Amino acid sequence: MSDSATSPVFPTGLYPEREEERLGKMERFAANVGGLFAPWIRPGPERFRWIIEGVRSHGRTVDAMSDAEILEESLRLRPALRREGFSRELVARTFALAREVAGRRLGTPHFDVQLVGGLVLLQGMVGEMETGEGKTLTATLAAATLALSGIAVHIITVNDYLARRDAAWMSPIYEALGLKVGTILHGMPPAAKQQAYRADITYCTNKEVAFDYLRDRIVLWDRPTAVRLRVERLYGEKSRLNQLLLRGLQFAIVDEADSVLIDEARTPLIISSEGEGAHPPAVYKEAIEAAKSLVRREDYVLSESEHRVELTSRGKGRVRTFDWKPVGFGAGEDQKEELIEQALSALHLFSKDKQYLIKDGKIQIIDEYTGRLMADRSWERGLHQLIEVKEDCEVTVRKDTKARISYQRFFRRYLGLSGMTGTAREVAGELWSIYRLRVVTVPTNKPIKRVYKPDQVFRRAGKKWEAVVRTVAELHEEGRPVLVGTRSVEASEHLSVLMN
Known part of the structure; x- marks a missing residue:
């Protein structure tokens, strides 16, 4: 050896x-x-x-x-x-x-x-x-x-x-x-x-x-x-x-x-800076209105699990009939389709108090892993401005990417x-x-006394939350402190309301 x-x-x-x-x-x-x-x-x-x-x-x-x-x-x-x-x-x-x-x-x-x-x-x-x-x-x-x-x-x-x-x-x-x-x-x-x-x-x-x-x-x-x-x-x-x-x-x-x-x-x-030339808010407003006119499953496919939206062939055909051109996004149909897909994402994949909140009239991103606000961050490729239009906030200047990595x-x-x-x-x-x-x-220092109970699966979210509240109440009666982990700030606040 x-x-x-x-x-x-x-x-x-x-x-x-x-x-x-x-x-x-x-x-x-x-x-x-x-x-x-x-x-x-x-x-x-x-x-x-x-x-x-x-x-x-x-x-x-x-x-x-x-x-x-x-x-x-x-x-x-x-x-x-x-x-x-x-x-x-x-x-x-x-x-x-x-x-x-x-x-x-x-x-x-x-x-x-x-x-x-x-x-x-x-x-x-x-x-x-x-x-x-x-x-x-x-x-x-x-x-x-x-x-x-x-x-x-x-x-x-x-x-x-x-x-x-x-x-x-x-x-x-x-x-x-x-x-x-x-x-x-x-x-x-x-x-x-x-x-x-x-x-x-x-x-x-x-x-x-x-x-x-x-x-x-x-x-x-x-x-x-x-x-x-x-x-x-x-x-x-x-x-x-x-x-x-x-x-x-x-x-x-x-x-x-x-x-x-x-x-x-x-x-x-992503690190970004203000893009060259301000794009008129009308561009984003028109994109949001156009996206609202599209029909799910017929004009676009939405995958919430993958956090992705994609235009269908029929949807792309409809986008080509729109009589506006996204100034600053290029003159081609591809650029128009990209902006519409971003608008669909803003409408259907990003929710207030989950991915972002409105503070002092501005959109602020929520870190989904910590629940903290990221006041100095913004989404790219026009998404941030589209969400601002969606929430009737003042449209800020679009930012261009200077450096990015995963x-x-x-x-x-x-x-x-x-x-x-x-x-x-x-x-x-x-x-x-x-x-x-x-x-x-790595082995534990002492034998584990922790008991792992089987998972419970519910067909409806309401029933799941009822079971969580019931379990917390039972453990509380025994004098045992309970830590409940959730996937988002919204879920934590919802559970807090149920328990109060």
């Missing part, structure tokens, strides 16, 4: 990232086939149990060290990790240090199963860990080892609260090892973000880091050479190197990996990627076929 725990990909260049993979038909076929078998061909946790004995062995020595000696040892590990990579010996030594300082600074040394989870993350896999098993603490093992080797680590959370909380909570561990921690929060000025990204380990949300990457791509739009960037730096603060936020995409540890990497995989992330494409550009979640086996196939990520189920 090899003495290497894993083979790290050390970053090179001024902005290290993985080149976008272009798969041929055979490669795509192989990836899909691999994804089919991935749920059943998964590494077992016993493959990683060597780390437990390794850490225990080094722990006897580390336990006798002073805080200053632990810091000195971590400094000695830096060049060794960089030179030798993640050998079993070096990984065990590093984990032992992290475990010891976690016990001293937080009073919670890592459990044996968390050592296994940390190794899973370090090896670029997804650790499936039950709720309450300490994923936040587990991530510090891999993050500290990577950071000591010189790799910039992004620990990705789903919201600002978790990014701030986890960074503050885990900072004592990193600081005891001589590592700097940064936190990225929404609304931070660029200079503060630059400083946070230059830390050894940065806590941030998936949205913030992805949009910051897009901002860097705008700065580097013509992909200048390293030599050219260094020459530009001679010009001072206005050089492109000094405008960059990130240090590239070196390694990401993604919390709630199934949600971020799969559920939101195709979510488009989470799927973004996370595939990291040189190293791993994740944590409580529910990964259901998406193990997709994680492999899209990201080449294996799933490892």
Whole structure:
């Protein structure tokens, strides 16, 4: 058996990232086939149990060290990790240090199963860990080892609260090892973000880091050479190197990996600016009125599950008879059809208080995963303006896309990627076929007492909500707190009304 725990990909260049993979038909076929078998061909946790004995062995020595000696040892590990990579010996030594300082600074040394989870993350896999098993603490093992080797680590959370909380909570561990921690929060000025990204380990949300990457791509739009960037730096603060936020995409540890990497995989992330020339509001009003005259199933097909609308042959024929031309959208029939399809989407696929709400007379997008408003975001290709017409709001200037990417494409550009979640086996196939990520189920520290009851399916939504309210009431009578998860803000508010 090899003495290497894993083979790290050390970053090179001024902005290290993985080149976008272009798969041929055979490669795509192989990836899909691999994804089919991935749920059943998964590494077992016993493959990683060597780390437990390794850490225990080094722990006897580390336990006798002073805080200053632990810091000195971590400094000695830096060049060794960089030179030798993640050998079993070096990984065990590093984990032992992290475990010891976690016990001293937080009073919670890592459990044996968390050592296994940390190794899973370090090896670029997804650790499936039950709720309450300490994923936040587990991530510090891999993050500290990577950071000591010189790799910039992004620990990705789903919201600002978790990014701030986890960074503050885990900072004592990193600081005891001589590592700097940064936190990225929404609304931070660029200079503060630059400083946070230059830390050894940065806590941030998936949205913030992805949009910051897009901002860097705008700065580097013509992909200048390293030599050219260094020459530009001679010009001072206005050089492109000094405008960059990130240090590239070196390694990401993604919390709630199934949600971020799969559920939101195709979510488009777009940076836009005001388009050249304002299009008259009449264009959008005419499109909405024209769309209202079309008949579902005869003129267009609506797929709510896929969030898509498409004109039929009959519908396209009707659109050609409309005696108006969408100024600014091109003179061809294709452009007219596109605008009508967008108008149909605005009418039938986007609902107030679900995808958006009206605040101060303006349309504001609701993040369907967090329920938060995204005041600085707008839909593209005229959709935002069409919804404004639909809701009788003032029509704003249409925006043109400057940069865009999906989470799927973004996370595939990291040189190293791993994740944590409580529910990964259901998406193990997709994680492999899209990201080449294996799933490892990490054992629990103690036997599980949780009882899984069978799903209940109802023919009508009303009956479903009645059952939810009844169940909540019964559990409340027993003195048990209840957390109810819903798919949207609208559903949460509806349930709140029913329970009140």
